[in-house]
Amino acid sequence: MAALLNRLHHISLHVSNADKVAGDLVSKFKFSLFATRLTDTSRQLAFRKGAAVFIVNERQNQCGVSLNEELRLTYAFDPHPVNVGKNDRDNSIQCLYDASPHYPVDSVSNVCFEVEDVERSFSTLRNLGCNFLVPPTTVQDERGAVTYSVVKSIVGNVCHTLIDRTKYKGSFLPGFDVIEKDCLPEEDLSCPITHFDHITYVCPKKSTHQVMSWYEKLFGFQRFFIKSDEDVDEGFVVNHKDVGLRLTAMEYWKCSEAGITLPSVDRKEPDCKFVIAESLPGQGKNQVDTFLEQHGAPGIQHIGLYTKDIVSSAQAMAHAGVQFFSPPDAYYTEVGKQQEIEEAGHSPQLLAQNGILLDTDLCQDPLPQTTSSEKKRHLLQLFTKPLFAEDTFFLELIERRGATGFGEGNIRALWRSVQAHMENQTVDSQGERSKKTMQSGQ
């Protein structure tokens, strides 16, 4: 029996310069800083937009930050993840609700889930062979208590904090100073981001099955078929001229009846999806391999932020300074693309101006009475340039009009624009401009 998850609570970033990332999240991505935890040894800042919550943790000790081979090896893809003592070297860094990862580069390293019973999840997962970085631990203040523990994922430096806040009456977590609602700036309605849509992992070649089995066995994740004709073993393969990518997706259900495996019809709605990306052999430099190289290990490559209005969100963010990838011009002039965009109710000019990609999913089993336009489901996506100094982590805006998967056309367009970006950077660095000296892509 797996440990069932109630819902995603927050995602943690570990960075060397919290002010830089905090500034970007607030001024560019329109998140609100709503809680802080500042101690002598730690700096944790929590940001919210709709139900999407990020905690930014600042790495305190900067010595030895260069990519150190020992750390790389510790965090490299490991079918038998290492134990507590070996990773948790620096106990002086008190990173509440997380382990204290001393990762050499900025990274998104923890996806925290709410569970019904942390002790029970801990014993279930430990019996299944899981490694815990933090055993069940209770933190309390005058509003009640929260119990959490931290488990190491099979993927690189990724950890999962499992948290039970049912005995807590406060609005966030004990230990954090919450900024009163009245003191928060008014929400920016031009960016209607409501939640995390998906989290995409980059993994080494041929490791997808191992990752999927781990999440299935331990947390009851189930396969989500990106395409209706997707091969069970092969996944969704995008192998087209210059693109060579294998994608596989998993989902879990928001479930409050812990310990009971409900048949899927009785389950609640699915929560954030997890996508695993690996590159296919025999390619040149590409975004997946570049992630592995610059991040130093498998991990979280991007997060899809769901928006109810991608055009307005893109415009507001671009105006605030967010840099997005633009697909090659040919994307919008391809035969039939303008018509496809118009049929979806969008303006080809507006999408082109903002670099927004649109994919159409032809519904395989439409209800008999559906009209031809109802058979078409659309997916709109837009990808930012990397947020950190390395070409690793980026954000995505995604608006779904009925489409639940990921679009092949969009993936190809993204792949090509990243390819062009990497080639430009190579030219730039040959021209004596080292990207490492820049703050980041944003």
Ligand SMILES: O=C(O)C(=O)Cc1ccc(O)cc1
């Ligand atoms: O299309 C999406 O949003 C995905 O998440 C799939 C994906 C995964 C990895 C890539 O490098 C590119 C695309």
Ligand SMILES: [Fe+2]
């Ligand atoms: Fe994505």
